[in-house]
């Protein structure tokens with residue numbers, strides 16, 4: 177392996193790694209392919225601020241100029257948010273983007289990869305990709321799931337959107353041996369909604385317990401990641417049935433327009449946002465802020481244990 181040649185970590189993050197300062201990784205696909213400019217830039221700054229406010233260092237990841245970036249400069253963040261000619265990079269695309277110098281936004285899967293390469297254990301996002309509805313015929317299963325099975329990073333997310341088949345997503349995670357830990361919830365959250373009707377494996381009441389479970393998992397030599405399922409704050413939660421109508425309509429539109437493969441998730445996200453006139457977008461922002469807060473607290477607790 178010849179990783180040093182490609183992996184570029186900012187000085188601030190290098191120092192944090194050396195000093196056991198808590199760090200939280202953040203993805204860039206949520207910026208480039210999940211939100212419009214310039215709201216995404218405002219969001220990116222605010223998430224980083226929240227992480228710092230909790231005593232951790234933010235590490236947004238991306239692939240730029242043939243390098244795997246852990247921590248972005250102001251200009252790089254702007255580049256990812258403007259998203260002109262910025263691709264969506266999953267595990268399969270990493271070497272192609274690095275070799276060709278093309279700019280790429282990292283998904284949950286690739287942010288986990290870059291975080292692990294740098295030695296970062298905790299990562300905050302909005303929601304994970306999963307098993308799509310109809311996957312029994314399309315085979316559309318996000319690369320986020322096998323990544324959770326193999327890469328030792330804990331992902332803090334508000335569960336999964338019900339545009340996915342949440343039941344099958346949880347079955348798949350079980351098969352891969354991925355713990356699904358609820359943050360003060362018994363129910364696995366469905367992104368905009370606090371409940372999905374499916375259960376988490378364990379309800380953890382506070383970040384210290386979550387940190388202890390993670391430390392124990394990795395001490396035991398059990399590799400792979402964990403999904404920390406953090407429900408959207410009550411005041412921003414949307415009605416499950418109303419969102420279901422919107423999601424079903426978005427799925428129909430995707431089918432009518434023949435949307436497939438890696439375009440599916442960004443297409444659905446955009447149309448859900450448009451159809452709810454931005455109400456769902458406001459909720460999306462708030463749940464992501466909340467995930468950054470909880471991830472920071474877990475990383476602070478984890479730092480105390482090591």
Ligand code: PSU
Nearest residue numbers: 205206210283284303305318319438441
């Ligand atoms: N789900 C969301 N918002 C997102 C994504 C998923 O609610 O922004 C993004 C994440 O980057 C995730 C990716 O890793 O989409 C999954 O894409 P796919 O389904 O093509 O694997």
Ligand code: MN
Nearest residue numbers: 316317318437
């Ligand atoms: Mn897919």
